Amino acid sequence: MLAPRLARSVLLATLAGYSLVTAVNILGTRASPVETGLGFLALLVMFGLQLVHSRPQARQSSYGWRVTTLGAQAVCCFLPLALFHLAWGAMSGFLAGSVLLLLPGRTAWPLYVAIGLSLFGYAALVADRGLFDSVYALETTLVTGLVVFGLSSLTGLVTRLHAQRADLARLAVADERLRFSRDLHDLLGYNLSAITLKTELVRRLVPEMPGPARAETDSILALSRQSLADVRKVATGYRDMSLREEATATRSMLEAAGIEVVTAIDTGALPPEIDTVLATVLREGVTNALRHSHVHQCTIRCWEEEGLITLSIANDGVELAGRSPDDADPTPLQAAVDEPGGTGLGNLTHRLGRVGGSLTTELSDDGWFQMTARAPLSGRPDTVDLNRKENAQK
Incomplete structure (x- = not known):
């Protein structure tokens, strides 16, 4: 919060400095005590209104409220000129800056110039x-208005930027939590199921x-x-995997299970x-097969065609009885490896989408379930080209 506080402090010091100059000028006019008191009262009102107008949220206020406060500031700007003449001239810069801050540009800039010309005409x-003095009054009004407008806008910009940085930090934390959850599911689901x-198998083989x-x-x-x-890969963010190594490990594990x-x-x-995304797809596909099917056969194929990599994982043993694979009744072993609330396919779709790929699933009448992942070798193809290649594969 140091930057927003510093910006607000600079703005406050600048406004206070202009007000102090005007206060000294009022004392230099040798006006009566009543007139001096009225001058200081008008100066406090001008300073307070300017603080309100310089807030970052002032532009979001209702149009009626903005016009009303600008009208009050205009009264406090022009009436004291009758008593203090050009000694009060710096306050016209506050009004010029407020006009730029609160009104739309097509209205604000002509009014800004009109305020400057009014001081020139008065002088x-x-x-x-x-x-010379008249041009000086015009120049002082316009420059003061730009200073007030610039510092107020900069303070609002710094405040918004700091708030957006905080939002980005929160989003980064949320994204990292999502990544950790997704990777933990994708990387460990297969191994824990295996x-x-x-x-x-050990329980059945030990006696014999x-x-x-x-x-x-x-x-x-x-x-x-x-x-x-x-687990260490997930914690450190290094998650490179090899499709060929995963295919070898998967084949060994499934064959040991008699598949x-x-x-x-x-x-x-x-x-x-x-390579990492497709290896993750292979793990999740085999994990889903163990969860939701009585698997006896499984095919794993991957090929390249026209710069598009296609990975196909198919297995038999899906017993639907009119339901989707996720609704099939699991065996005791499947119940042991199943994990409630899993979001594997959603994770895979997200991962493939990040590299310009896609994921499709298909269930045949003979109980075979097929999951197909496609990803471009390089670049991100447009949607039309990707859909055309997907249709060609079908």
Whole structure:
């Protein structure tokens, strides 16, 4: 809050300085005590009205309120001229600045010039001053008005900028919380589901096959370590992943569970951002398959065509009975790996959208569920080109 306070302090000091000069000028006129008292009262009213007009929120006030306060300031500006003549002239600058602050530009600038010319006419015709003094009165009024207008506008700008910076900081915190939640879901959902599945296998294998059970235990330990590494990635913001590595790990895990897997990754080296997004899609797709299907077969394919990378994940075993996959009754094992309130597909759509991609899902009558992710290799294609390529793939 240092910058807004400093801006307000500079504005207040400037207004007080102009008012002090006018107060000294009033004392120099040797007016009667009553006239001097009236002058100081009018000066306090002018100073108070100017403080009100210089507030950042003054422009948002009702039009009637602005016109009324400007009228009061105009009365306090011009009536004392009859008593103190050009010794009161600096106050016309306050009125000129207030006009620029409160009224629309097409009205404010002509009035601003008219106030300056009125002081020139008063000095030349009423006060019978020479041309030099009249031009000086005009110049003083206009410059004072610009100073008041500029400092008041700058104070409002600094205040708004500081408030927007605070809003941006709050938005950044909220975005980071969302990122953390999304990444935690995407990175750990797969591993934790796999750990649950392999633990179930160990439970069944221990009585009859100690050797395979030990191998599965080692696999669980590796997955646990990977989960810990993923948590650290989320915390530090480094989340680069490899689609090929995820496809290999996924194939190993599903085959250990007795699921037939077909994988075909027919792409070259991918940009890190695209590689990470597609690897995340693969994890979420397999996690969803374990949650919502009695999977026996799973296919994972990825290919490149005309600069567009397509990843397709399909699995069988979806038992719908007229419902969507998310409504299918889970097995005890699926219930163990399911997590209520998950937002995996929404997260994936958001991630793909950030790299110019898209996500589609399709459910066939024979119980196969397919999730397809598409992303451009470079740049962000326009919507028409992306839709055309999606339709070509279909």
